[in-house]
Amino acid sequence: MNDSYPFKRIEKKWRKNWEAQGTYRFDPNDKTKSKKYILVMFSYPSEKKLHIGHWWNYGGVDTYSRFLRLRGYNVFEPMGFDAFGLPAENYAIKHGIPPAKTTENSINSIREQLKAIGAMYDWNYEINTSRPEYYKWTQWLFLQLYKTGAAYQKQAPVNWCPDCQTVLANEQVESDGSCERCGTSVIIRDLKQWFFRITDFADELITDLDNIDWPEATKTRQKHWIGRSEGTEIDFRIDGSDKVIHCFTTRPDTLFGVTYIVLAPEHDLVNEITVDSQSDEINEYIAKARILKEYERQATDREKTGVFTGSYAINPATNKKIPIWIADYVLGGYGTGAVMAVPAHDQRDFEFTQKYNLPIKWVIRSANEHDTQFVDHAFEDYGIMYNSGEFNDLRSDDGKKAVTKWLENKKQGRAVVSFRLRDWLISRQRYWGAPIPIVHCPNCGTVPVPEDELPLLLPEKNVDFKPQGSSPLGSCREFIDVKCPKCGISAKRDPDTMDTFVCSSWYYYRYLTPNLNEYAFSEELVNKWLPIDLYVGGPEHATGHLIYARYINKYLKSIGLINYNEPFSKLIHQGIITHKGQRMSKSKGNVVNPDEFVNKYGSDCFRLYLQFMGDFRTGGDWSDEGIVGIRRFQNRIWRLVNNYVDKIVPLESKSYDVEPQYKRLIHYTIREVTQDIENFTFNTAISRLMEFVNEMYKYTADNENVNLSFMKESLNILIILLGPLAPHMAEELWQKLGNNGSLFDQQWPDYNEDAIEKKMVIVVIQVKGKLTEKFSVPKGTSKVEIHKLAMSSKKVIGKITGREVKKVIYIQDKIFNIVV
RNA sequence: GCGAGAGUGGCGGAAUUGGCAGACGCGCUGGAUUUAGGAUCCAGUGGGAUAUUUCCUAUGGGGGUUCAAGUCCCCCCUCUCGCACCA
Numbered sequence: 085m086n087d088s089y090p091f092k093r094i095e096k097k098w099r100k101n102w103e104a105q106g107t108y109r110f111d112p113n114d115k116t117k118s119k120k121y122i123l124v125m126f127s128y129p130s131e132k133k134l135h136i137g138h139w140w141n142y143g144g145v146d147t148y149s150r151f152l153r154l155r156g157y158n159v160f161e162p163m164g165f166d167a168f169g170l171p172a173e174n175y176a177i178k179h180g181i182p183p184a185k186t187t188e189n190s191i192n193s194i195r196e197q198l199k200a201i202g203a204m205y206d207w208n209y210e211i212n213t214s215r216p217e218y219y220k221w222t223q224w225l226f227l228q229l230y231k232t233g234a235a236y237q238k239q240a241p242v243n244w245c246p247d248c249q250t251v252l253a254n255e256q257v258e259s260d261g262s263c264e265r266c267g268t269s270v271i272i273r274d275l276k277q278w279f280f281r282i283t284d285f286a287d288e289l290i291t292d293l294d295n296i297d298w299p300e301a302t303k304t305r306q307k308h309w310i311g312r313s314e315g316t317e318i319d320f321r322i323d324g325s326d327k328v329i330h331c332f333t334t335r336p337d338t339l340f341g342v343t344y345i346v347l348a349p350e351h352d353l354v355n356e357i358t359v360d361s362q363s364d365e366i367n368e369y370i371a372k373a374r375i376l377k378e379y380e381r382q383a384t385d386r387e388k389t390g391v392f393t394g395s396y397a398i399n400p401a402t403n404k405k406i407p408i409w410i411a412d413y414v415l416g417g418y419g420t421g422a423v424m425a426v427p428a429h430d431q432r433d434f435e436f437t438q439k440y441n442l443p444i445k446w447v448i449r450s451a452n453e454h455d456t457q458f459v460d461h462a463f464e465d466y467g468i469m470y471n472s473g474e475f476n477d478l479r480s481d482d483g484k485k486a487v488t489k490w491l492e493n494k495k496q497g498r499a500v501v502s503f504r505l506r507d508w509l510i511s512r513q514r515y516w517g518a519p520i521p522i523v524h525c526p527n528c529g530t531v532p533v534p535e536d537e538l539p540l541l542l543p544e545k546n547v548d549f550k551p552q553g554s555s556p557l558g559s560c561r562e563f564i565d566v567k568c569p570k571c572g573i574s575a576k577r578d579p580d581t582m583d584t585f586v587c588s589s590w591y592y593y594r595y596l597t598p599n600l601n602e603y604a605f606s607e608e609l610v611n612k613w614l615p616i617d618l619y620v621g622g623p624e625h626a627t628g629h630l631i632y633a634r635y636i637n638k639y640l641k642s643i644g645l646i647n648y649n650e651p652f653s654k655l656i657h658q659g660i661i662t663h664k665g666q667r668m669s670k671s672k673g674n675v676v677n678p679d680e681f682v683n684k685y686g687s688d689c690f691r692l693y694l695q696f697m698g699d700f701r702t703g704g705d706w707s708d709e710g711i712v713g714i715r716r717f718q719n720r721i722w723r724l725v726n727n728y729v730d731k732i733v734p735l736e737s738k739s740y741d742v743e744p745q746y747k748r749l750i751h752y753t754i755r756e757v758t759q760d761i762e763n764f765t766f767n768t769a770i771s772r773l774m775e776f777v778n779e780m781y782k783y784t785a786d787n788e789n790v791n792l793s794f795m796k797e798s799l800n801i802l803i804i805l806l807g808p809l810a811p812h813m814a815e816e817l818w819q820k821l822g823n824n825g826s827l828f829d830q831q832w833p834d835y836n837e838d839a840i841e842k843k844m845v846i847v848v849i850q851v852k853g854k855l856t857e858k859f860s861v862p863k864g865t866s867k868v869e870i871h872k873l874a875m876s877s878k879k880v881i882g883k884i885t886g887r888e889v890k891k892v893i894y895i896q897d898k899i900f901n902i903v904v
Numbered sequence: 905g906c907g908a909g910a911g912u913g914g915c916g917g918a919a920u921u922g923g924c925a926g927a928c929g930c931g932c933u934g935g936a937u938u939u940a941g942g943a944u945c946c947a948g949u950g951g952g953a954u955a956u957u958u959c960c961u962a963u964g965g966g967g968g969u970u971c972a973a974g975u976c977c978c979c980c981c982u983c984u985c986g987c988a989c990c991a
Contacts, residue, residue, distance in 0.1 A: 309987090412989095418990045702910095707930070901971050
């Protein structure tokens with residue numbers, strides 16, 4: 085029909101105009117406004133298409149950013165591409181095309197889709213982490229870490245994905261032991277790898293969480309992941325040797341109850357202390373533990389197994405000989421990889437003891453006199469020490485300190501803090517990443533590539549980028565063979581590339597100066613524009629990207645390049661959109677293609693509909709049908725404006741008189757929409773605008789003489805409020821209403837709280853809590869007046885006659901309840 | 905096993921934080937208009953009774969506090985998401 089909103093023409097028109105007029109050109113040096121850096125996690129172009137989740141995410145964040153702009157801020161809302169890494173590489177391999185090519189193609193088509201959202205991105209600030217101009221600085225970052233000892237190489241048991249053919253960081257392994265990317269079971273291999281010393285900042289990474297506005301659940305996940313644990317490291321002398329086993333424990337108060345020691349199978353001392361008669365059995369056990377998949381080994385319901393080494397240690401408290409075992413329930417990577425076993429007071433040790441008939445010694449009893457009999461399980465609570473020599477009768481918490489002090493005096497132990505967090509493993513045996521700028525020289529060892537030789541380019545020719553179990557760069561002669569930068573003899577480059585999370589750990593600095601040649605970032609601009617005012621991304625990054633980025637920020641502060649502690653002052657997570665109640669996935673066949681709906685209904689309509697489905701943080705369920713409701717809403721606005729535009733455009737703005745309800749409506753709607761956008765509850769903001777439009781229709785239908793001044797004001801306000809949510813349409817209507825300049829250079833309207841207060845209120849009369857009668861009365865009507873009114877109601881009288889009125893409760897201007 | 909969050913009509917979802925449950929939208933029913941309707945407008949729409957008047961019932965289930973509970977407290981069920989032998 086000819087009076088429906090012609091979205092195709094208008095959306096195209098405004099995208100063109102905005103670009104031509106530079107409406108969204110960003111000036112980081114604008115001193116007239118205060119800054120807001122609004123960042124949404126960038127996308128990785130693994131496929132050619134933007135999916136519906138991106139629209140949800142980027143649309144909502146753009147709405148918020150536009151709102152801030154209308155409130156007078158200089159808003160920086162950049163967009164770029166996290167283009168290195170497995171998703172892009174796997175996509176390229178699947179299609180048999182070099183990743184550089186597929187990535188470029190994907191980015192080009194995704195950029196067009198991003199433009200269709202109509203967000204305020206200034207594409208002069210785009211970044212692409214796979215471009216040499218960017219990864220040059222990722223490599224520079226590596227070299228800074230290397231120079232300060234924060235990047236180091238070590239041989240270690242690491243997670244290996246047999247399908248992706250690369251090592252993975254702990255953060256990229258799911259809790260069931262599968263690869264985050266492909267789902268294959270991860271195995272453990274011993275490899276020489278590069279690590280970043282994230283554990284140096286373990287404490288700050290926990291304590292600084294108190295100073296940032298993040299979802300509590302996410303903070304908790306990070307705290308748990310970092311896993312700070314205060315305890316005592318206790319030295320157990322090996323009988324007949326000068327070697328010592330260090331055991332980490334959080335329960336030094338149970339030291340007298342230690343009846344054996346358990347080493348992880350990968351513990352350094354295992355070979356040395358295994359006696360000949362046990363070595364076959366020990367070796368067999370180690371071999372088995374090695375091939376066990378990580379998640380199998382860590383399954384809590386597995387029966388505990390282990391082997392005796394034949395050696396003994398001395399319990400420093402009792403001076404008794406205790407056997408040393410190995411068992412795979414002790415993890416090599418945590419604490420010292422060795423535990424003192426206290427079967428009486430640790431259920432895991434207890435179970436092990438049951439199986440291998442090891443002795444149990446009870447040394448803690450409950451502070452309650454009664455329950456002292458523990459036969460079928462360990463007593464893990466704190467209590468009172470006994471069987472513990474001079475420490476008898478101490479409470480556990482005092483005993484922990486006393487035993488630790490006693491050990492410290494004897495130099496056989498010390499208080500330590502242990503973390504669950506491991507150093508960040510950043511090398512990958514894959515092609516599509518930033519090459520590690522290190523040369524391995526037979527003379528000089530590891531030698532950093534000189535900074536002025538960066539970028540160390542990723543070779544595009546003579547390299548087989550398909551995974552083959554070792555780094556593809558290793559077989560590219562032009563790349564791998566090099567003269568040592570220090571001594572000049574033939575040497576080899578490091579064949580590995582960096583984890584993409586290195587690229588994304590610092591991108592938010594680069595956005596401000598994406599083309600800067602001399603430095604990774606401008607210290608001046610970064611210190612001015614960061615920390616980021618709002619960061620938006622999925623909760624799945626809680627223990628990965630979000631810890632890495634915080635770490636790199638803390639590292640850069642420690643070397644004096646930036647001056648603030650935390651990169652993301654406020655964080656929120658977007659919700660997920662389901663379809664037919666389920667997560668969208670190709671295998672379920674319930675994927676919604678955004679383009680289809682954008683073509684049919686327009687960008688604004690699609691975006692509005694997504695925002696209407698549920699609140700931003702929670703998400704919503706997609707239905708193909710509901711979108712027509714939004715189209716109707718758009719058409720209703722379109723017609724409303726068109727019906728009056730000719731009459732109101734020439735009109736001078738002046739004061740007017742309409743029924744108070746309509747004046748109130750304007751202020752109420754401004755308040756609600758303002759608050760809703762601030763809270764990211766766009767669904768209710770849209771509801772309020774729908775109500776507003778419905779009321780305006782009612783007004784025009786009920787009044788033969790429509791007040792045009794009122795129409796003019798309310799339509800202009802409606803269009804501004806609509807602006808952040810449906811930018812193309814609002815911009816068009818703004819122009820139609822005779823205004824000059826972009827809507828997005830206007831001022832967000834103020835509201836007046838007094839104007840919202842109702843002069844008349846509806847007081848509900850209840851009898852024993854049931855709705856009985858309603859009265860419209862002036863605000864502030866007294867209890868006595870209401871009582872009189874209530875007693876004049878037949879309904880009320882009917883309900884209370886024959887009953888005793890016990891009392892009446894009046895909540896001012898709300899409810900009058902008669903209790904019978 | 906531990907931890908966090910959620911459960912409201914046929915559907916997506918609201919509810920000023922203890923005060924009229926179901927805003928807004930979809931869908932559905934009836935009517936108007938139209939050559940036509942997958943357009944527009946008006947009315948209705950939680951369920952069950954019923955004299956078109958009113959009653960009963962209702963926010964996963966069961967108890968409790970309160971004049972008043974979707975909202976607060978206790979127990980249970982279901983789902984989602986984390987973590988999972990961390991000594």
